[in-house]
Amino acid sequence: MLLLRHCRGLTRVGLLKTQRVQLLQGAALPVAVCAGSLCARWGSSHGGHKSGQYQRSHGPNWRHALAGLLAGTGAVLAYGLHHSQTEQAAATIVQPIAPASSLPIYTQDEVTKHRSVEEGVWVTYKGSVYDITEFVSMHPGGDKILLAAGGALEPFWALYAVHSQDHVLEILSEYKVGELSAEDRLMQQSVKSTDPYSTDPERHPALRINSLKPFNAEPPPEILSDNYITPSAIFFKRNHLPVPQVDPKSYRLQVEGVPGGVSLSLSLEELKTHFPKHTVTATLQCAGNRRSEMNKVKQVKGLNWGIAAISNATWSGARLKDVLLAAGYRSEVAQQTSHVQFEGLDSDVTGTTYGASIPLNKAVSEEGDVLLAYQMNGEDLPADHGYPVRVVVPGTVGARNVKWLGKIIVSEEESSSHWQQNDYKGFSPATDWDTVDFKSAPAIQELPIQSAITQPVEGAVVERSAEEVTVKGYAWSGGGREVVRVDVSLDGGRTWQVAQLQSSEKGQVPAPSPPPGRAWAWKLWELTAPLPPVVQELEIVCKAVDNSYNMQPDSVAPIWNLRGVLSNAWHRVKVTVKEDEEKQKLL
């Protein structure tokens, strides 16, 4: 019945709700046609097996199967979408549109009050207000639609390009209930103040904010693994200071300290044109990713990151190695010096800038792939990700991938910055703030093997009638070590099954294995397994293995450390199995 309503929307527009329902109750023929055309479309990207799944889905589980299919298709299409289109779409949010109907005018405040099925689910799109409460249960992408509740659809549709089809707009139009006030449409453009963070860029509303100033946020886990290449808008943001406003025309990158070499001052244009452009797909992860799990053992200092302070993007720019060669670096220099320091253009009120360093051998290695990146996912770096130039150090903790790069210094010493010397280091669980000696531990560079479950999320409900459960997640290891296996357990770690690994967008030809030591990008993974009988709760666990056969530690407490970094124990998610109502009545 719900499928009928959704399909009906493809062919018929503008009916009042009562009319629509009445009509659809008797509409057998159009439904069959519609289901067939959906199958054909999905078949092109999912192949025979999924079509088979669809055939089975006419039973009581059809909605779950349909949601899985369409979410998958969305991911495929989103990758194909040129990013500039999505940016344009986002930009239209604040364009005032003259009301084209006699429907009521609503303020943003009124819209914002409608964020649940109980209170009603309202969204805005191009200045119009929609009450989509009834559509929520029909949404082929499932509950994710609630991420947009009370706000604008545009940023979400930019992520899921499956929506950029006429029939989707037609469905939406059926739910229109009013217009957004002109004031609200203009308001977002006018916020200005002396707050150093006032010039920070707009952010995607789906991001879960850990800190507003400086801005630190991660995407909801259930959308993180929808794309192999994370859209820039939802790529996790980890800023230490306000986002600096950099004029690309006057920007200069300083390069200093190469023994026997010269100092360079490169314009953006010179960086782009004097050095070969090199592109790398690399995952970045914050050292504090999954810190919240350590906080549950014992309070640590730091932002309470969930599992999504990790994302994957393509980066393009000049090789650091090539720039150092231009500054006179020769291999004999490695005898005299051993670090490359980076200084950002972001600074605090005293003028102290963000800084970090990496070992020289990583910086100059032919196989290190360290970039002075000016593009992310094929476009200029977004402001939050270091516009106009950032360092990308594949395989290395996010903190060394300095954004808004101002200066490169080749040195005998590591960076003297707080973040290199007195932060981002690992300690024993026995070390506390009274006893810690930051000099006793090395600065984190390469990160250890990591994985986490993105779907289902903690507390989710799985229907017994579904008969199987699909588990999804990501896995990555530092230092260019390739993930070779992910084991998944549904019973807390007693028994295990091997997940399918995915090293490109779903539906695309898998990327060939990277050269040894240069596996910079994560793998997404997925396992669909029969629901174990009897049990009322699943404790889903994942653990990954890299090609040095490093494995994740089993539990959090023994790796707990006072800064809550390097949290890479097995990830655990508990979900409830809901018995069929008929069965429950019988019991």
Added chain:
Amino acid sequence: MLLLRHCRGLTRVGLLKTQRVQLLQGAALPVAVCAGSLCARWGSSHGGHKSGQYQRSHGPNWRHALAGLLAGTGAVLAYGLHHSQTEQAAATIVQPIAPASSLPIYTQDEVTKHRSVEEGVWVTYKGSVYDITEFVSMHPGGDKILLAAGGALEPFWALYAVHSQDHVLEILSEYKVGELSAEDRLMQQSVKSTDPYSTDPERHPALRINSLKPFNAEPPPEILSDNYITPSAIFFKRNHLPVPQVDPKSYRLQVEGVPGGVSLSLSLEELKTHFPKHTVTATLQCAGNRRSEMNKVKQVKGLNWGIAAISNATWSGARLKDVLLAAGYRSEVAQQTSHVQFEGLDSDVTGTTYGASIPLNKAVSEEGDVLLAYQMNGEDLPADHGYPVRVVVPGTVGARNVKWLGKIIVSEEESSSHWQQNDYKGFSPATDWDTVDFKSAPAIQELPIQSAITQPVEGAVVERSAEEVTVKGYAWSGGGREVVRVDVSLDGGRTWQVAQLQSSEKGQVPAPSPPPGRAWAWKLWELTAPLPPVVQELEIVCKAVDNSYNMQPDSVAPIWNLRGVLSNAWHRVKVTVKEDEEKQKLL
């Protein structure tokens, strides 16, 4: 009193036992002098702190302190001893010596029957037989003396050069009870047969044999960590086939397959003189080290290794990179080919030789330090370790460090050998012999982080009166990742303490940190901690961390695999705390 007897041996020789005891009971003055001279000697290698410890040792715990001191001194001296001396000492075992006394003649069989304090502890040295039963409790090196019970002292004294002092021989001479029969002294030289293993070399009697043919053996853990550089005689042996007899004069190393290059056939002399000699200290570890712990979870296939299928040595030879350059290798070759295969001269009855391969980038990297080694610990390679030439691939599983090297082949393919294709790979605990697909897992190359406890051993007894416990072990990680911390727990992993790391022979200046990614050698570690009150059992646990902050998994079952490789969970040793007898009586 026991100290008195030991010291007395320094100045007085040849007394009958009854006389000796009587004399010593009244010998106050010589004892004071003796203790002073021991202090002076130890002070030179141990500094003031240890002297202080000795002062305390006049209480009931003095014997433990003394044992620790002398064992430590032994390790220091053993390193300084030129290895050829130890070899010469070992060689004298089978030299017949004309009986020089009228004492009884014993056969080796009779000596062998005396291997415990209950049955008497007999040993041989240069053809004489000694009953050292009474000396066992006085031995400054502790129970390790029992490793030699029923056999020859020479191979053990070769390991612990503290014994090569006149006064030690003087002490020994007091316990002489007879001569070894001339037949037995000659017998060991005469074993010959058609057994392909009949020409295998002599081995050190301390080795614990896992398989005799082919020979696979490891040292007892409690002597493994006595030396930072493992003496070759007790370095773990892992042979897949009989040890080949290679004539160094006719030996040729074949080098083939470099695209656009030439084939080489190098004599041993050419390898030694045409290429720079390069020395690396590197730890080798068998993929099956600690397999016995997996066997306890569920039976696996493979040799039942304990924790000592790992050892550390210095290796000298030509760089593989230099030899490949001589064969015409150029960096562009890396585009066409990606593996370097090695073939051993050891073969089975069908002529199949041992073989393995490593990635080309490791082989040709300036920082890979891959050697064609012809020396181990400053001497020609011993027969068991690949004489005359073996590959040493630092940071990589033992199985790729091909011994008795005959051929090097640069190739597009990995080695087709059984050991590369269908062995030495890791799988999920869910994979069994019915479902395993060896193609689905990568050949093990770099190994993961590892550590284990060498002292105390499982089941040992710690005296409550000792008030503290000393825990020792090793830690190492593959891929040149440096061990940066070892955590030790005395309570099964609930609380942790940080151990002291040791990266050179004890008492020597610590070696400087290796360049990033080139930490090929293990670290020994030690922790002396107060005995926890009340408890009657300690569950000692260790876990190590490398500089990519990889950590060991907590437990064995979740990393169990059908071949029992990569066993690197926390190592656990249970010991009993023995209450003082007085206290026990009071209870």
